[in-house]
Amino acid sequence: MLSGRRLFFLSCLSICVAGTVAARAEEKRVVRDMTGAEATVPAHPERIADLWFAHNEVLAMLGAANRIVVTADRPSGQPWLFRLNPALSKARFVMPGSASPEALLADGVDLVFVSAGLTQAGPLRAAGLSVLDMTFQDVQGLLKSVALTADVLNDPVARERAAEYRSELEAELDCFRKTLSSLKEDQKPRVLHVMSLSPLMIDGADTIIDQWIRYAGGRNAAASVSGGKKPVTMEQIQAWDPDVIIVQGGLPLPRPETAPAGWSGLRAVRQGRVLANPAGAFPWDRYGSEFLLQLRWAGMQLHPDLFGHYDLKGEMKAFYRTYFGSDVSDEDISRILTGQPPA
Known part of the structure; x- marks a missing residue:
């Protein structure tokens, strides 16, 4: 007691x-x-x-x-x-x-x-x-x-x-500015970011999406539209006729039988430059902290000659370990890069 x-x-x-x-x-x-x-x-x-x-x-x-x-x-x-x-x-x-x-x-x-x-x-x-x-x-x-x-x-x-995040992101932005400083405007591909396929919605200027497109060495094909998640017609997309189309992370790429009418005639579709954006803890391409990875991924897609040296998979492992305290496997990385959920 x-x-x-x-x-x-x-x-x-x-x-x-x-x-x-x-x-x-x-x-x-x-x-x-x-x-x-x-x-x-x-x-x-x-x-x-x-x-x-x-x-x-x-x-x-x-x-x-x-x-x-x-x-x-x-x-x-x-x-x-x-x-x-x-x-x-x-x-x-x-x-x-x-x-x-x-x-x-x-x-x-x-x-x-x-x-x-x-x-x-x-x-x-x-x-x-x-x-x-x-x-x-x-x-x-x-x-x-x-x-x-x-x-x-x-x-x-x-x-x-x-x-640490601020320091890393600011250093990366500075690196992109210097690497792309000599690039002429007509050397930058016109990029359309598609937020939804049904209904058709895109992201225009005055958005963080517009920023990563430009930081990565592209031109926003929808720069004449202000704001995100904006509805558009296929006729408008055909008028823009982008060089590259990036579909929001987590959305499947359209198949011929599911694509909107007129999709197959777009320059980006004909040239095989329709990309599915990665999606991790949040869609990389929207308003989350994986913006750092999005920037690196977009640079590799738009200018592989300038940014193809990135070890993106290694950087992803380091990112999730540093900022989330988590180890991701090679399979996890493959699924994130293709916008798929965990196995």
Whole structure:
């Protein structure tokens, strides 16, 4: 049996620990989200609701997948994200825009990440939740989002990974600028990025897709259109007649019997330059942290004479080990590169 003194000591220790945990939970600080809005957030957030598909990958990259208790992602939509981060399977799924403030509070959520185009922050803030809008449209926004997330997580691992990611991406962008500096405009292939085949939707200017096309030495065939996920007609695509067509990661390439009418007559189709974009923890070609790999892949596709030396498979292994703490096999790499889910 424990002595009275021992029981008294354990009781005091328990009270002290509980008090420390409670005090830690009550610590707050003020930050500005991606829109510039001020938000009061926990100094050490532990139970996070992430209601933007792309941002779940950022949290996972920074080592915080185990803090996500509510997510907009699910295994059927982002199978590699869940494969690389098994802890995410414990989170409750909710569709963006339909998240109930009462349910989030019942989940014990202490921080919510949203994208304004999917979930309005106002009602959640009105319910007393700490909310950060993480929306961005370009590479600088991506880097700012990663840095802000690491700062809010207030964790040394997150800060270290965010700093390393910024350094690596900025060095890569500089390398691409220097390598392509002597390239004339007519030496850059015209690239069309197809977001959906049915209905036909493309990504135009003022998007991160437009940026990686240009950074990789291409010209966006749809540069006259502003914004992403824009509906178009086949007649418009025929007028553009791109040199290269890149179909969003995770979508199957059209077969002759399933292709839209007029597809087979396009220059890129005739010349065999229709490419399926890789898809990993998130589609590489959209608003995720695998932008770094997307840039390297796109450079190899558009200018193999300049970027064919990349050991992309080796770099993929290093990327997922460094930023996700996961080892991927050769089979995994092959499946990611072809936009397939895990075996």
